[in-house]
Amino acid sequence: MVDKIKQYLRTDSIGISIVYEEEVESTNLLAKTLADENVMNGTVVVAKRQTSGRGRLGRTWCSPEGNAYFTIILKPDVCAEYVSRITLVAALALAESIERVTDLPIQIKWPNDIVVSNRKLCGILTESKVGKDGLRYVIIGVGINANQEEFDASICDMATSLLNEMGEGVDIAQLIAEFLNDFEVCYKQFLQTQDLSLLKDSYNQSLVHFDKTVRVIGQDEIIGISKGIEESGALLLQMDDGKLERIIAGELSVRGLYGYV
Numbered sequence: 728m729v730d731k732i733k734q735y736l737r738t739d740s741i742g743i744s745i746v747y748e749e750e751v752e753s754t755n756l757l758a759k760t761l762a763d764e765n766v767m768n769g770t771v772v773v774a775k776r777q778t779s780g781r782g783r784l785g786r787t788w789c790s791p792e793g794n795a796y797f798t799i800i801l802k803p804d805v806c807a808e809y810v811s812r813i814t815l816v817a818a819l820a821l822a823e824s825i826e827r828v829t830d831l832p833i834q835i836k837w838p839n840d841i842v843v844s845n846r847k848l849c850g851i852l853t854e855s856k857v858g859k860d861g862l863r864y865v866i867i868g869v870g871i872n873a874n875q876e877e878f879d880a881s882i883c884d885m886a887t888s889l890l891n892e893m894g895e896g897v898d899i900a901q902l903i904a905e906f907l908n909d910f911e912v913c914y915k916q917f918l919q920t921q922d923l924s925l926l927k928d929s930y931n932q933s934l935v936h937f938d939k940t941v942r943v944i945g946q947d948e949i950i951g952i953s954k955g956i957e958e959s960g961a962l963l964l965q966m967d968d969g970k971l972e973r974i975i976a977g978e979l980s981v982r983g984l985y986g987y988v
C-alpha cells in the first residue's frame with residue numbers, strides 16, 4: 728500500500744512519511760499518539776480497516792476493509808481558532824481529487840461532507856491539541872466509501888460508495904495519493920492567508936446547496952438561501968428580508984439531500 732501511494736505522490740511534505748497498519752482502532756487515535764511522540768509534520772497514518780472508527784458529533788464511522796481510512800498530522804503555525812478552516816480545505820481537495828480520478832460529479836455539503844448523487848461519500852474528522860504555547864498539532868481524519876457495496880440499514884438511504892456509483896471498484900492507493908497531492912496545494916494557499924480567500928470560489932462552485940434553501944440546526948433553527956462561504960469559512964445565508972446571516976457552526980440539511988423533504 729505505502730509503495731503504491733508513493734508511486735502517485737507528487738508532494739513536498741504531505742505523505743513523505745506514511746505509517747500503514749492493517750487494523751487500528753481509529754487512524755485519528757493513532758495519529759494523536761504519534762503527534763504526541765513528535766513525528767514529522769505531514770505524516771499520514773493509513774489503515775486497511777478500523778475497529779472503532781470515529782465520526783463527527785461522537786458518532787461511529789463504520790470501517791470495513793475496502794474503503795480508505797487515513798489521517799494527516801499537521802503542525803502549522805496557525806492561530807488555534809482557525810483550525811476548523813483546514814477542514815474546509817480538506818473538503819475542497821477531496822471533492823477535486825475524487826472528481827478527477829473518477830469523473831463523477833462530486834459536491835460538498837457545508838462544512839465538510841462529500842456528496843455524490845445526493846448521498847454522503849466521505850467524511851472528515853478534524854481534531855487538534857492546544858498547549859500553553861498555542862496550537863501543538865492538527866489531525867485531519869478522512870474516510871472515503873470506496874469499495875463498499877452494502878450499508879447498514881440505518882444509513883443505507885444516505886450513504887453511497889464509489890463502487891456503487893461507478894459500477895466498478897477503485898484503487899484506494901491512487902485515491903489517497905491524489906487527495907494528498909491536491910491537499911498540499913490547497914493547504915499551502917490556506918497558509919498564505921490563514922483563511923479561505925484563495926479557495927472560496929472553488930469551494931463555492933462545488934457546493935451542492937449553492938443558491939438553495941437550507942435549514943441549519945444549531946442553537947436555533949435557521950432557514951435561508953445558501954450563498955456559499957466567506958473567507959472565514961462561515962456559511963452566508965440570505966434571509967427573507969434580504970439580509971445575510973453568517974453561520975459559523977451547525978448541522979445543515981438541504982431539501983432532497985439525505986432524505987430531508
Ligand code: BTN
Pocket residue numbers: 752753754755756777779780781782783784786788795796797798849850851852868869870871
Ligand atoms: C463524519 O462523521 O462525517 C466524519 C467521519 C470521519 C471518518 C474518518 S475514517 C479515518 C479517520 N479515523 C477515524 O476514526 N475517523 C476518521
